[in-house]
Amino acid sequence: MKKLMAANWKMYKTVEEGVKTAEELTGLLGEMPADREVLVCPSLTMLQAVCPILKQAGCHAGAQNFYPSKQGAFTGEIAPEQLLDLGCTHALAGHSERRHVLGEMNELIGRKVTFGLEAGLHMILCIGETIVERRLGQIEEVLARQLESGLAEVLTTARAENLSVAYEPVWAIGTGEVAGPDEVLAAHAFVRAKLKSLLPQEGGRVRILYGGSVKPDNAAAIIRLDNVDGVLVGGASLKADSFSQIVLA
Numbered sequence: 001m002k003k004l005m006a007a008n009w010k011m012y013k014t015v016e017e018g019v020k021t022a023e024e025l026t027g028l029l030g031e032m033p034a035d036r037e038v039l040v041c042p043s044l045t046m047l048q049a050v051c052p053i054l055k056q057a058g059c060h061a062g063a064q065n066f067y068p069s070k071q072g073a074f075t076g077e078i079a080p081e082q083l084l085d086l087g088c089t090h091a092l093a094g095h096s097e098r099r100h101v102l103g104e105m106n107e108l109i110g111r112k113v114t115f116g117l118e119a120g121l122h123m124i125l126c127i128g129e130t131i132v133e134r135r136l137g138q139i140e141e142v143l144a145r146q147l148e149s150g151l152a153e154v155l156t157t158a159r160a161e162n163l164s165v166a167y168e169p170v171w172a173i174g175t176g177e178v179a180g181p182d183e184v185l186a187a188h189a190f191v192r193a194k195l196k197s198l199l200p201q202e203g204g205r206v207r208i209l210y211g212g213s214v215k216p217d218n219a220a221a222i223i224r225l226d227n228v229d230g231v232l233v234g235g236a237s238l239k240a241d242s243f244s245q246i247v248l249a
């Protein structure tokens, strides 16, 4: 299984800056290593400009968010079909900033996963516990709930090639505090077991990414851990140089 190395550019960069970073990144990566797949999720504003650059280099372009409807009166939102129209192949759902800053609930996140898959996007369901939940010993309970609701409607139709889960402990996102190897191993083993029980046919092959302060100097150790099938990178993906080092780690 190829490792999925994903960048989340969040709400950063102008179109010009995004194009420049994508060009630098694809230049630095050169020929893609056989065991890696690269995905960049920029802001919607620059998708049209950045998609062709990524595609030409064999990388994927993804969206950070969408609304789960074909079209309609949803002011300010964007539909999966509009993303596909721009050349997007992937999308995130349930990123911790959408859960905790924008108040997205498990039920809406589950609808996004189902709708995105049905529209033909590769969906990355992001899950993870807060520091309070970790201290209260609720990690497994939280991850189980987020997986069950995130995948509630896709149990029979999901195909492993179209679905990934990103384990991103909230306390490690953008904080510089990375989860230790034992913490990553334990969480990913739990997610794998849960995926196998929710999706008996495909759960063993759904990629599980780690996210949370991944940097060039810790990426190699993280990516080689059991059940770590890729990474989702925020801050360190904004510069082509550091993200290319992570991709090639």
Ligand code: PEP
Pocket (backbone or CB within 6 Å): 008, 168, 172, 173, 174, 175, 176, 211, 212, 213, 214, 232, 233, 234, 235, 236
């Ligand atoms: C993210 O945004 O998904 C993320 C993991 O951010 P960072 O790498 O900055 O912690």
